[in-house]
Amino acid sequence: MPHKSAGSPLPVQSSAKAARARRLLTRGQLPREDSDDELGFEDHPWQWMYEENEYPPSGGNSTGDGDQMEDDTSAPASRRRSKPLRLTSESYDQKIIGAKMGSFECKIGDCVLLKAEGEGNRAWVGIICEFGEDENDEMSAHVMWFSSEQEIRNKHKKRSDFLPNELYITPSWDWNPLASINGKAVIMSSTTFYARYPSGKIPRRSKEYGKTFICRRGCNTRTATYTEEFIWEDIFHDAEEDVTALIDRLKSDTKATRKRRTEAKTTDEDGFHDDDIGEEPTTPRKRQKTSIISTPRKPRTPSKLVTPGHKRVIVKKPLEFTPLGTRVLDPDHVYSSPFQTARSNLHVSAVPTTLPCREDEFASVYAHLEAAILDGTGACIYISGTPGTGKTATVREVVAQLNASVMEDELDDFIFVEINGLKVTDPHQSYSLLWEALKGDRVSPSHALDLLEREFNHPTPRRVPCVVLMDELDQLVTKNQSVMYNFFNWPGLRHSKLIVLAVANTMDLPERTLSNKISSRLVGLTRITFPGYTHEQLMKIIQSRLEGVPGNIVDPDAVQFASRKVAAVSGDARRALDICRRAVELAEADALESEAIPGTPSKSAAKVGKDSQLLKAGKVTIATVKRAINEATTNPLQQYLRGLSLSSKLLLAALLARTRRTGITESVLGEVLDEARRMAKMDTGNNMVEFLLKDELSAKAKSMQFAARHSSKAPRVIAMGSSVIDLMEAGVISLEARRADRTGKIRLSIGEEDVKLAFKDDPEIKNLGF
């Protein structure tokens, strides 16, 4: 029967017994039979060992919180939290110095093996720095980890001189239940190790097998910085005092993330001050107790991957692309005139060096993200704002800056993955993408879901935080809400360290798409709203992109005019940039036409100073901007598209969404209709649903007519039948002639850009991805 640790509500696995029969893999990757039983055959309860009257009785509340440890950073590691998280009531004046289970004892400063649960039984090695109990009265030890070479993620900083059985001592800690302790480990210098085992191998039958390791360096695994080589026996003797010295050594010799930690704590809501923190090593800021240790993040043998239901997971090989030959463009050719430079800078795909007018939003996203990475906690940040308000650009910039901090060794490493609702063919693929980002394995969405569930529900020491940007979230809504629910739910799981940045166009997407019960759980969701840009802001944005373009080819009045026009409708920077870019194109064409410079401007033309003539003829003025706006809005196709019925617009929107999702221009009619219904349902003004219901009746007659013309089968397209016919007859879409049912193939016969342009500012439809 599984025993319980003293006071622990959690059943502790019948560890000692079960582990004995199992094969264990040690951190040194050496499989072993756990033949010797340090923890004994009997399942005794764990008990504290006290050192009496070490500390005077505390007059205050003895129940500390997780941050208390950080408070007293000058104290030795084992005493930094001046008392354990919670002392048992009868022991207020006693300090816990160790724990025992039957005849097995461990004390502060002991090197221990901790067993892993879950994917195979692996053992971890750590030094006990402190004992305590958590809010569930679970008896736990604060363990400073050793790490194997495989865990160093930065391939460039991996050492090539590591030895078999070598471990690095790391400045990273976790709380673990005593039940996960699986015996003592022996750490030694390489000299001692080779003196004892000249072949470098420990005989399998030896009691030391799988428990004995070499340590000659410390390493911050996240920044991959190493200490100088040391002799283990000179610096550590399994004693409590040595723990402090070891931490000091790691602190000074591995470049940890002190700078930013300190900064972050300055603004910490718990009221920490820099002075309190000092030069504390990278101890976790909040107590993160793990209940059961599970396996580390390591590349695994594909054949061993199984789901929690023990189904085998087929791991697909990563896709390998053969790069195409690269054509190197001559910068002189590309940017041979100011017009070309301006066009290129104003292009929406250009990555601006700064994001003016998004300083507050940037700071807010940055602070939340950095805090979550530093704390090692999960977080879910919901970012909303109408199209073109810089949501994606800001998030990417924040991630780039955080990444720069990682490179500078100022921040812990993190994984970043971007999942774009428009780029996945099916929302469930998000699971596969996330799993691939975490582990590097490509698996099917259903297997990925199983694996993610298990991953986030089990603690893994030193799990690297993962930041997921879920862009175009609206597109990831599934019928049963599962994808969105999971991505909102996982960050809240204690061990996930998952940070989700959900980006959508509407503020209330979670409320609208998740059931009341689920959305009510999102009260704590951090929400950041990106307002539409004002005309002043749009002006700044455009001007900043024109900085450095020679010749002042764009009149400031023209910029102001374009900005005002756009701000009045949408505050969409993308639209403002598009208009200005088109205006530059028009001005450039004017310049060429006026034959200021005959023919295409050539390299030499640009170089011999003929630009000035060209510029005189082609400056972007208010009139040019007006032409750009008119041109975009007045051609016959645009007018036709704008005058379409709502259901036709919706159908086109759905066709576009499908095309973007699949990357294939041809879609199945039934899927497009489903998409259209889904979009209609999500539309903020529910009038769209009502409209479609009304439209359905008149549509029915038309689609009957259509079916009679094109198919002998009864029409299945009822809701949008009329739209399909209208658009087909107008040459906007093409539909496989003989397939009037849902399996017919449909495709756009006009440019996608035309549709986008027509619907961009359409109040009825613009929220559906334009």
Ligand SMILES: Nc1ncnc2c1ncn2[C@@H]1O[C@H](COP(=O)(O)OP(=O)(O)OP(=O)(O)O)[C@@H](O)[C@H]1O
């Ligand atoms: N403050 C800014 N400074 C410079 N360029 C900006 C700024 N805000 C947005 N842009 C530019 O506008 C374009 C649209 O921005 P972005 O894609 O970030 O918007 P979004 O809010 O994510 O839009 P959507 O909801 O349509 O995805 C990009 O080219 C981006 O570089």
